[in-house]
Amino acid sequence: MLAVQQLESGYGESVILRNVTLKVKPGQAVCLLGRNGVGKTTLMKSVMGLLKARGGTVSYKGADLTKKAPGERAKNGIGYVPQGREIFAQLSVYENLLLGLEAAKGKARAVPEEAIAKFPALRSMYGRRGGDLSGGQQQQLAFVRALAAKPDLLLLDEPCEGIQPSIVDDIRGVIRSIKSESETAILLVEQSLDFAKSVGDYFYVLEKGAVAWEGDLESLDDEVIRKYLTV
Numbered sequence: 001m002l003a004v005q006q007l008e009s010g011y012g013e014s015v016i017l018r019n020v021t022l023k024v025k026p027g028q029a030v031c032l033l034g035r036n037g038v039g040k041t042t043l044m045k046s047v048m049g050l051l052k053a054r055g056g057t058v059s060y061k062g063a064d065l066t067k068k069a070p071g072e073r074a075k076n077g078i079g080y081v082p083q084g085r086e087i088f089a090q091l092s093v094y095e096n097l098l099l100g101l102e103a104a105k106g107k108a109r110a111v112p113e114e115a116i117a118k119f120p121a122l123r124s125m126y127g128r129r130g131g132d133l134s135g136g137q138q139q140q141l142a143f144v145r146a147l148a149a150k151p152d153l154l155l156l157d158e159p160c161e162g163i164q165p166s167i168v169d170d171i172r173g174v175i176r177s178i179k180s181e182s183e184t185a186i187l188l189v190e191q192s193l194d195f196a197k198s199v200g201d202y203f204y205v206l207e208k209g210a211v212a213w214e215g216d217l218e219s220l221d222d223e224v225i226r227k228y229l230t231v
């Protein structure tokens, strides 16, 4: 589904990602782990096309997307829930969702029922301003906005960061239900190993912008945790 090959990326003079190669298969949830600042968000932005690759390739469903703009990647079925949510504060909840539909592959004019059904509490908030929602409600909105376009690949950048435990449980349930109902591929940046293990199949650890370790999440042992993840 997604194949990143020898990717190099960065900001201005600084090179952040070096020679990153990873894969996400259909139906698989892959977790991107690593300490703060190692380049996890940079990798997500590079897959979404918000940051241009300086070297290497990003392929999706066998097509080379490396030079494609973010909008085109979204139309091809890549959904993105960015770190910090990036809700439009002045727009209503429903208008925020319509922006997700803009990215859709088809011509849907209404938010698909299966997307809003993942976080049904949002239905009663359609008329509220995005900026007036709590952090947890905004995260649910960002999630449904991405799901509205019926993505085949979902990029989730720290969806549980700063979110109350009950909504973290909801997010865990939604990720599991997406996995059980569809072949959607998921690439998840996550700080909590417990959360990663509860939804993920495979992991990559980034260290200084490069892949330092990878394996099945079940095989993630204390030595790897101490070496690459303990702060």
Ligand SMILES: Nc1ncnc2c1ncn2[C@@H]1O[C@H](COP(=O)(O)OP(=O)(O)OP(=O)(O)O)[C@@H](O)[C@H]1O
Residues within 6 Å of the ligand: 011, 016, 034, 035, 036, 037, 038, 039, 040, 041, 042, 043, 083
């Ligand atoms: N817009 C930017 N301009 C310049 N440097 C940046 C920018 N965004 C991030 N960086 C730098 O790139 C490096 C990687 O940042 P990135 O956000 O990808 O890390 P991360 O692993 O996602 O960290 P965190 O867990 O804290 O979100 C850091 O050194 C950061 O300071």
